[in-house]
Amino acid sequence: MTFCEIPTDADSYVLLVESxxxxxxxxxxxxxxxxxxxxGHLPSPTFFCSVSLIEKGMKENMDLVYKILEAxxxxxxxxxxxxxxNLMTMNDCIPDIYHxxxxxxxxxxITEAQKLADFTLEERQR
Structure with a gap:
C-alpha cells in the first residue's frame, strides 16, 4: 500500500496481521x-501482546493470556x-470461555459475561 502511495489505516493492518x-x-x-x-498506526496493547505471544509459540503460558483477557x-x-x-482461536489456542x-x-x-456468551455462541454457529 505504501509502495503505491495508497493511504493506510490501522484496521487494514490488523486484518493483514490476523490473516x-x-x-x-x-x-x-x-x-x-x-x-x-x-x-504511525499504533496497535492496541492487547493486539500487540497477542501477536507477540502467538508469534513466539507461547501457548504453554496461557495463564498470562487469560489474565489479560480477564482484565x-x-x-x-x-x-x-x-x-x-478470536485471534487465539484462529491459532488453535482454544480459550477456556467457561473460566x-x-x-x-x-x-x-453480568453484562460483560452476556456479551462473551453471545460471542461464543455466534462463533460456534459459523
Whole structure:
C-alpha cells in the first residue's frame, strides 16, 4: 500500500496481521505489525501482546493470556477481549470461555459475561 502511495489505516493492518497468523505465518505477521507502527498506526496493547505471544509459540503460558483477557473484560474493553479470543482461536489456542464467564459472574460483571456468551455462541454457529 505504501509502495503505491495508497493511504493506510490501522484496521487494514490488523486484518493483514490476523490473516498471516491464520495462515500460520508469524514472521509475516510481525513484519506487517512493524510496518503498521512505521506508518504511525499504533496497535492496541492487547493486539500487540497477542501477536507477540502467538508469534513466539507461547501457548504453554496461557495463564498470562487469560489474565489479560480477564482484565480487558472486567474493564469493559469487550471488543479488544473478543478480538484476542478470536485471534487465539484462529491459532488453535482454544480459550477456556467457561473460566472467563465464571470470573465475570463472580465479580458481578453480568453484562460483560452476556456479551462473551453471545460471542461464543455466534462463533460456534459459523
Amino acid at each position: 498471516f497468523l491464520k495462515k500460520n505465518e508469524p514472521a509475516d505477521a510481525r513484519t506487517a505489525l512493524d510496518s503498521m507502527k512505521e506508518q 480487558l473484560l472486567m474493564r469493559d474493553h469487550i471488543e479488544e477481549a473478543l478480538g484476542g479470543i 472467563l464467564l465464571v470470573v465475570l459472574c463472580d465479580n458481578d460483571n
